Amino acid sequence: MQAAADALILGAGPAGVALACRLAAQGLLVDVIAARRSPAWEGLSPRVIVGLRRAGCGAAVAAAGEPARRAAHWNGQSSTLNHEHLVERARFDAALRRDLRSAGARLTEASVASLRRVDGLWQAFDVSGAPLSRAAFLVEARGRRAPSAGVTLDNGPRTVAIARIHQGDPGPAASAAASFADGWVWMAALPDGRRLLQFVVDAALVPPRVQLSDFHASLAAAVPEAAEWIARRAPLGVATARDATAALRGGLVGADWLRIGDAAFTSDPLSGHGVHSALGSAFAAAAVISSLRAAPDALPLVQRFVEERNADLFGHAAAVGNAFYRMERRWPERLFWRERSAWPSAPSPAAASGLRRQPVVVEGRIVEREVLVTPRMPRGVLTIEGVELAPLLRLAGAHESTTELAQRVGHTPAHVGTALSWLRQNGFLHSGGGLPLV
Ligand SMILES: Cc1cc2nc3c(=O)[nH]c(=O)nc-3n(C[C@H](O)[C@H](O)[C@H](O)COP(=O)(O)OP(=O)(O)OC[C@H]3O[C@@H](n4cnc5c(N)ncnc54)[C@H](O)[C@@H]3O)c2cc1C
Numbered sequence: 050m051q052a053a054a055d056a057l058i059l060g061a062g063p064a065g066v067a068l069a070c071r072l073a074a075q076g077l078l079v080d081v082i083a084a085r086r087s088p089a090w091e092g093l094s095p096r097v098i099v100g101l102r103r104a105g106c107g108a109a110v111a112a113a114g115e116p117a118r119r120a121a122h123w124n125g126q127s128s129t130l131n132h133e134h135l136v137e138r139a140r141f142d143a144a145l146r147r148d149l150r151s152a153g154a155r156l157t158e159a160s161v162a163s164l165r166r167v168d169g170l171w172q173a174f175d176v177s178g179a180p181l182s183r184a185a186f187l188v189e190a191r192g193r194r195a196p197s198a199g200v201t202l203d204n205g206p207r208t209v210a211i212a213r214i215h216q217g218d219p220g221p222a223a224s225a226a227a228s229f230a231d232g233w234v235w236m237a238a239l240p241d242g243r244r245l246l247q248f249v250v251d252a253a254l255v256p257p258r259v260q261l262s263d264f265h266a267s268l269a270a271a272v273p274e275a276a277e278w279i280a281r282r283a284p285l286g287v288a289t290a291r292d293a294t295a296a297l298r299g300g301l302v303g304a305d306w307l308r309i310g311d312a313a314f315t316s317d318p319l320s321g322h323g324v325h326s327a328l329g330s331a332f333a334a335a336a337v338i339s340s341l342r343a344a345p346d347a348l349p350l351v352q353r354f355v356e357e358r359n360a361d362l363f364g365h366a367a368a369v370g371n372a373f374y375r376m377e378r379r380w381p382e383r384l385f386w387r388e389r390s391a392w393p394s395a396p397s398p399a400a401a402s403g404l405r406r407q408p409v410v411v412e413g414r415i416v417e418r419e420v421l422v423t424p425r426m427p428r429g430v431l432t433i434e435g436v437e438l439a440p441l442l443r444l445a446g447a448h449e450s451t452t453e454l455a456q457r458v459g460h461t462p463a464h465v466g467t468a469l470s471w472l473r474q475n476g477f478l479h480s481g482g483g484l485p486l487v
Contacts, residue, residue, distance in 0.1 A: 053170050053183045053184055054077075054078045054080040055072070056069075056072050056078075056080070056184055056338065057079075057182050057183065057186070057187050059082055059173065059187070059188065059195070060081075060082075060189075060190035060191040060192055060195070061083030061142065061146055061156065062192050063109075063145065063310065063324045063331070064309045064310025064312075064327035064328070064334075065083065065188070065310070066081075066104070066109075066148060067100070067332065068190065069081050069149050070105045070148060070149065070154070071331065071335040074105065075339070079153075079155065080154070080156075080182035081149060081156045082157045082159055082173055082182060083156065083158060085158070086138060087291070088139055089212070089291065090135065090138065090212070090237050090245045090247070091136055091141075092119065092134065092224055092235070092237065093113055093135075093325075094133055094134075095116065095132065095133075097113070097134070098134065100329070100332075101113070103332070104148075104331065104332075106144075107151075108144040109144045112136065112140055112141050112144035113136055114134060114136075115222070116132035116133060117132060117133060117135050117221070117238075119132060119223075119224045120226075121225065121226050121227070122225065122227035122274050123226070123228050123233075124376055124378055135222055135224060137239075155182070161173045161174070162176040164187070167183065171184055171187040171306070186306065186338060186342070187305065187307075188307050188308075188334065188338075189306070189307070190309050190310050191312055192311040193291075193312075195311070195312035197298065200298065200299030200300050201296050201298060201299070202297045202298065202299045203393075205296070205367060205370070205389070205392050206251060206389055207251065207253070207292075208252060208293040208294045208295075209291070209292060210290065210291045211247070211248045211255065211264065212247040212248075212288065212290075212291070213246060213262065213269075213284055213285075213286070215243070215244045215282035215283060215284050216244075216282060216285045217243075217281060218242050219242040224238070227274040228377045229268075229271070229275075231254060231268075233249050233319065233377075234246055234247065234272055236274070236278045238278075244278055244279055246265070246268075246275050246278060246279060248265065248275075250268075254384075254385075261287065261288040262284070262287045262288040265288035266284075293318050294315065295315055295317045295370070296314065298314060301356060302348075302352055302355040303348075305341070307334055307337055307355070309330045310326075310330050311323065311327060313330060314359050316367070317366070317370040319370045319373050319374070320370035320373070326366070333355075333410065336413050336415055337354070337355060340414045340415040343414070347415060350408050350415055350416075351415050353407075353408050354408035354409075354415045357408070364393070367392070371392065374386060375390045400424055400427035401422070401424070402421075402422060402423050402424065403421075403422055404442075405419065405422050409431050418437075418439070419439035420438075421438050421442070421477060423476075430471075433471045434465075436465055436467075437458070438468060438471070438477075440458060441454065442477055444457055444458065445472065451465055454469070
């Protein structure tokens with residue numbers, strides 16, 4: 050049996066791989082166990098590419114290819130929004146696995162069926178009971194398929210995405226979203242002529258699996274933009290369904306385990322950025338693991354960090370989705386639109402500007418610091434150009450010059466100047482002087 054690893058990560062989606070690369074770069078021995086994933090197409094925002102580069106996932110960046118133009122047909126109006134990178138997840142995830150291996154992590158391609166603690170280590174087993182890897186720290190990154198830890202703190206209306214691919218003549222890559230009476234559809238076209246229609250509907254409408262392809266065909270015929278998208282194209286294979294319900298899990302971290310990515314919280318695909326959020330959770334997880342390995346008594350602070358962070362991001366994604374649903378006003382009485390424009394029932398109130406003490410990541414560790422909260426930055430801002438804002442705000446109240454302030458806080462006048470501009474722009478300082486408003 051191979052040596053026990055420092056960390057065992059279950060799942061090799063964006064969250065598991067980005068974390069594995071981070072931990073391996075810090076010199077940890079990292080094992081990853083990942084099963085084959087179901088086929089899916091997704092659209093990645095340009096921010097995902099930035100995150101993948103930051104994680105050192107060059108093969109995944111290459112697999113994401115060039116961005117394609119994205120259009121929207123919503124509330125009776127059409128617009129060309131921006132661009133997204135269209136990926137087949139099987140290909141994209143294969144590239145992530147190459148990045149994982151290049152980073153020096155050990156990958157076992159297997160399905161984890163159970164976990165047990167043996168001699169103080171986490172041990173994973175396959176369905177036959179054969180032992181897989183073992184490690185001191187366990188990371189659950191099996192996405193929506195991760196077994197629930199038992200607690201769901203919040204969830205949105207039950208939502209299902211039903212997708213089917215059609216084949217036609219080659220053409221430019223493109224994507225579009227369109228609303229209809231019972232949901233919305235995401236449409237994607239790849240240059241090789243394959244086109245995807247993915248209908249997002251309420252779970253109550255979804256028929257048994259054997260009727261899925263007929264259901265998909267009836268939706269495609271009823272939605273003009275969808276019918277046009279696959280006109281003169283033949284279906285390739287059958288329709289498949291994926292759960293797309295937004296849910297926030299509880300019990301996210303312990304002394305030697307952590308849930309990340311979709312295993313911690315999922316958002317409605319309309320609020321987008323699932324992969325971006327998974328990468329963000331991996332970066333935060335690296336700091337969580339370093340902190341717990343260095344000082345196990347940091348657990349209460351780390352728990353606060355993980356739980357507040359996930360609840361804030363879940364609430365933000367829910368509010369973004371809710372705003373999109375409320376923009377569509379043509380079918381307020383239909384189940385799909387009625388339930389989604391009413392959830393969350395009390396969208397998180399916009400944060401008031403001010404100072405707040407909270408756990409943050411500093412130099413790869415979780416520590417408690419004062420941050421400046423604004424309505425646009427509800428998670429708070431610790432530094433601008435490396436200059437810590439809360440101490441600068443206090444000193445700035447004494448009307449010192451930028452040069453004097455720079456000497457006091459040990460940064461260049463240019464960086465301090467940028468931080469002062471940020472404080473002024475966000476209403477923490479009067480533009481003419483140094484009086485703090487909060
Ligand atoms: C319908 C739908 C459409 C979406 N569209 C988009 C989109 O367009 N853009 C976007 O950014 N996000 C989208 N998302 C969200 C995105 O898929 C996720 O947020 C993101 O993939 C989460 O990354 P992850 O690493 O946490 O989990 P995943 O990417 O789900 O990875 C989980 C990993 O765990 C492995 N695994 C699962 N079970 C086992 C097991 N038993 N043993 C071992 N390994 C296992 C899987 O093989 C996989 O490697 C969509 C989600 C849905 C449901």
